[in-house]
Amino acid sequence: MKKFFKIIATILLLIIGFCVVYYFINNEDLPQGKKGKEADALAIKMYNAINHEAFENTEILKWSFRNEHFYTWHKQQNIVHISWAENKVTLNTKQPEKSVVYVDGKISENKKLIKQAQGYFNNDSFWLIAPYKIFDAGTERSIIKHEGKNALMVTYTSGGSTPGDSYLWILDENYYPTSFKMWTSVIPIGGVSGSWSNWKKTEAGIKLPTKHTLSLFGLEIDMGNVNAYNEKANELADKILKALKHEAYKETKFIEWSFAGKRSFNWDKKNHIVDVSWDDFKVNLYPEDLEKSIVFFEGVKQEDTDEKIVKRAWDIFNNDSFWLVAPHKLYDDGVIRTIENIENETALRITYTSGGTTPGDAYVWILDENYVPKSYKMYLKNRGKQGTLVTWDDWVTTESGTLLPTNHTFLNGRRLSMGEVKAYN
Numbered sequence: 001m002k003k004f005f006k007i008i009a010t011i012l013l014l015i016i017g018f019c020v021v022y023y024f025i026n027n028e029d030l031p032q033g034k035k036g037k038e039a040d041a042l043a044i045k046m047y048n049a050i051n052h053e054a055f056e057n058t059e060i061l062k063w064s065f066r067n068e069h070f071y072t073w074h075k076q077q078n079i080v081h082i083s084w085a086e087n088k089v090t091l092n093t094k095q096p097e098k099s100v101v102y103v104d105g106k107i108s109e110n111k112k113l114i115k116q117a118q119g120y121f122n123n124d125s126f127w128l129i130a131p132y133k134i135f136d137a138g139t140e141r142s143i144i145k146h147e148g149k150n151a152l153m154v155t156y157t158s159g160g161s162t163p164g165d166s167y168l169w170i171l172d173e174n175y176y177p178t179s180f181k182m183w184t185s186v187i188p189i190g191g192v193s194g195s196w197s198n199w200k201k202t203e204a205g206i207k208l209p210t211k212h213t214l215s216l217f218g219l220e221i222d223m224g225n226v227n228a229y230n231e232k233a234n235e236l237a238d239k240i241l242k243a244l245k246h247e248a249y250k251e252t253k254f255i256e257w258s259f260a261g262k263r264s265f266n267w268d269k270k271n272h273i274v275d276v277s278w279d280d281f282k283v284n285l286y287p288e289d290l291e292k293s294i295v296f297f298e299g300v301k302q303e304d305t306d307e308k309i310v311k312r313a314w315d316i317f318n319n320d321s322f323w324l325v326a327p328h329k330l331y332d333d334g335v336i337r338t339i340e341n342i343e344n345e346t347a348l349r350i351t352y353t354s355g356g357t358t359p360g361d362a363y364v365w366i367l368d369e370n371y372v373p374k375s376y377k378m379y380l381k382n383r384g385k386q387g388t389l390v391t392w393d394d395w396v397t398t399e400s401g402t403l404l405p406t407n408h409t410f411l412n413g414r415r416l417s418m419g420e421v422k423a424y425n
Helices: 002-026 037-049 052-057 112-133 231-243 246-251 307-329
Strands: 060-065 069-074 079-084 087-092 100-103 106-108 139-146 149-156 166-171 177-183 192-195 199-201 207-209 211-213 220-222 227-229 254-259 263-268 273-278 281-285 294-297 335-342 345-352 362-367 373-380 385-391 407-409 415-417 422-424
Touching: 037 139, 037 149, 037 166, 052 112, 052 335, 060 112, 060 220, 069 112, 079 112, 087 112, 100 112, 112 207, 139 166, 231 307, 231 335, 231 345, 246 307, 254 307, 263 307, 273 307, 281 307, 335 362
Parallel strands: none
Antiparallel strands: 060 069, 060 227, 069 079, 079 087, 087 100, 100 106, 139 149, 149 166, 166 177, 177 192, 192 211, 199 207, 211 220, 254 263, 254 422, 263 273, 273 281, 281 294, 335 345, 345 362, 362 373, 373 385, 385 407, 407 415
């Protein structure tokens, strides 16, 4: 028996010795950086890179933490449904006393579970959205030199479950966070690093991490099937599309129209080939394979295709078709849908993060009582137009059964005609 205890004691001493050595080799003191305007400027660049505005507008986030805690967070309502084991808490993050507890599916008066749920949520949501919290109340920011580049140190002086924790964000050349180092009360070793990658782009327009790998013994934290979306905005978009007979639009084979009397179009929508005509040019345009396009000048086919003319036709088509069919493009790839209030009316903001000729443009659709767009406000990224109001007038029900506009009016009274609009099969 004495021999057994000696073996156990030896093993314990070895473990303790290993931990002491590991601590002294890996522990890093908290670095001191420079606070002030420069640090905040770096933080703002990080904010812009991760699309913080889209995060602020996000309605619902879903994820899990190490396949143990499961979350559905209604962010705008400050309500999060948290479940683990046989427990579920509908947590009111602003007024915890209004939270509801369930055990085995039945309402419970066990208030301790509310406190436990708060702790889980504070910790587990941080591992999901920490980069979006760098300007939270009670935070301090400073610049630290890390491997010759500026990194952002964020210290939480108050709030959450562990005030006093510090996180050093390592950024790439576009100011996107790729990893972090932390000094926290729950981990005795300072400077433990972790990945902040394995991003998933969500419907709400933000990227969220699906897992993290820590330098501490290679520990991995799985965030489950992460998602973020805007349920109310989607419901409003669906109402708009129903009002415009979007199903008929999807089945429409041909569309004809003109633009301000200067350009005309004959679009084989099914095969996505369009004749674009202006001045003495006509281009038989293949938008998805521009090299197949054919240029005609004064009715004569050009044997040597002018790439500049083809590009001009492509730009014209992207711009002029948008003025005709934009309300039918609410679910295009790279589109973010959010709710916005305009003069106490619910409107739909559409932001194009990719595609077309001007990614980054946004349009706020203002609707009539039947959810048909009556105008929009334009926020054009590269044209200096912020909130320009344009009407969408004189909608017609086409032969194919869908609705399309025939006129637009600007604030200065200028009219933009779409000509004789036709859509048929």
